[in-house]
Amino acid sequence: MTQANSNLSVDEALKILKDYSCLQIKIVDFEADKHKLRQAIKIVSDLCVTENLGICADSFEEGFKTLKSYLKALDISENVDPSPTAPRQTPIYIKFNTETMSYYVDYYTGSYRGVLISCQSDNHNLVGTYGHFPLNLFE
Template sequence: MPTSDSTPNGTFSSVEQASHYLRQVDCLNPQTANVDRSLLRQALLLVVQASDYQIFGICADTLTQGIQALESYATALNYAPTLDLPTIEEAVYIKFNPKSGLCYASLYSGNHRGVLVSCQSATEAGINEMFGHLPLDLFMD
């Protein structure tokens, strides 16, 4: 189970602590799948604020599930993707780059499900790291 290294009130005191927490979480791993979702959201929001932009990769069972995940993450992180995606009847991978506006979906034959969030910074000293797989429904409750 990941440790939060947080203050007694359950908040992270630094971006480094939040990044450390996120690095330990992978919803594909049964040992970290049942993390405190509030702490997970808080850690992600803190790291996102410290980076310049993010790129999202979503692995989902259906296009509808993937779109719901993308919309919930995008709303939480103040993005508005343009979703002009093809109809796909099987498992799907959706990529969204808010900086370029690119959003596409393709068939996905892998077994992983979840959201990958790649935080990007303009400088090497900034946050340039990918986190996940995070829960598809992290921002839906």
């Protein structure tokens, strides 16, 4: 999705993302809020050189499903094969790098569940870590 296909400006998109980027997790209650949040993530992602996605989930299956849904929504190939040695039925953390199309998986003992997106760009206004976003935002 390009900025021309959205009714949000880059500044509006950044403001929405920063509203979700705090120590208190903000709940996305309404479909209209989810729609704007999805648009904001896509706008900023389109303008970035690369992103890292950090996903904390209850299981590898849930985390991997989330990873694929975010990659698809960001128009990044979601053809990523799961590691056969990754922890399966325990809370996990996945760190995915869109530049190398590779990921790291580890056990996770924290209580947080969701997605963080770290953006890298030549435009310093776009650089930052955004989130906490819902696991199912793009499902």
